[in-house]
Amino acid sequence: MNFSPKKICIYGAGAIGGYLGIQLIKTESNVSLIARGPHLDAMKKNGLTLKIGGIEKNISIKCTDKPNELGPQDYVIIAMKAHSVENILDEISPLLGPDTTIVTAQNGILWWYFYKLKCPWENHRLKSTDPKGNIWNTLDPKRTIGCVVYPSCEIVEPGIIQHIEGNRFMLGEPDGNKSNRVVELSKIMQDAGFKAPVRKNIRKDIWLKLLGNATFNPVSVITGETLQEMGTNPKTRSLIYKMMHEAKNVANKLGIEFPISIDQRINGGAAVGQHKTSMLQDFEAGRSLELDALVTSVSELGRLVNVETPTIDSILNLVKSKIS
DSSP, X not given: OOOXXXXXXXXXXXHHHHHHHHHHTTSSSEEEEEOOHHHHHHHHHHOEEEEETTEEEEEOOEEXXXXXXXXXXXEEEEOSOGXXXXXXXXXXXXXXXXXXXXXXXXXXXXXXXXXXXXXXXTTOXXXXXXXXXXXXXXXXXXXXXXEEEOOEEXXXXXXXXXXXXXXXXXXXXXXXXXXXXXXXXXXXXXXXXXXXXXXXXXXXXXXXHHHHHTTHHHHHHHHOOOHHHHHHSHHHHHHHHHHHHHHHHHHHHTTOOOSSOXXXXXXXXXXTOSOOOHHHHHHHTTOOOOHIIIIIHHHHHHHHTXXXXXXXXXXXXXXXXXXX
């Protein structure tokens, strides 16, 4: 199957978005980045630098904070945290033509989760991640491809990204079909050096990552512990186990089965080492936390499917109290 070069805009060119951009520019795609502040200024002045595998790559790349300068795209990859999306709906609209595909390279349960999901709640809209329905109505789930992000990167200073580990981006249509657009995107990303398989059930991949994000992240805000510390401290590990068990019960009711045990999932998180979760890093930096897509959504889904989540609810309330 032959594909023509595509216009790809990455909306939210932080650590992951910048990593995507600097790799995708190696392909025949026309790549542009949406960024803001000192990071954008540095990219405009000095280009974007990626430190990876002991080497540095520096490229000049099209970047702006004005999406209307770019026009409609073939693919818009949203690489910003889920709670920020509603604030950019007016700005993202000029990027959306009649055939534009939106790729949600984000963590957690997102606004489109129930779109074309064959279950009693098909097309149900989540209050926790899209309280007014504005995201669903503006972005349109028909445009959407799910994407589960596994790489770890950080901005070490404006315009400079450090790749830490990983290169997997799992892709999948909400209805599980192997459409031309998802096959095309998978090929483009593989040409860029990523592992980007097309998954038949992208929600299963979402939940497998979410088991860790919905538990390690909020607990780290309360304890201040690293992933290794949380996974090896008996009291903290017991708490995370209870939370994962509740989340697993919710997922099971939605038809999701996990290929590993809870203990294996905790061990996998602990094996990352003395690394702070993204939520703890945000908390320490005074930034808003990604609670809704990662934690509140699981609580909301529990109520929807009649599964109690008392431990998750308690930890969620404790974190909210701590940041209020």
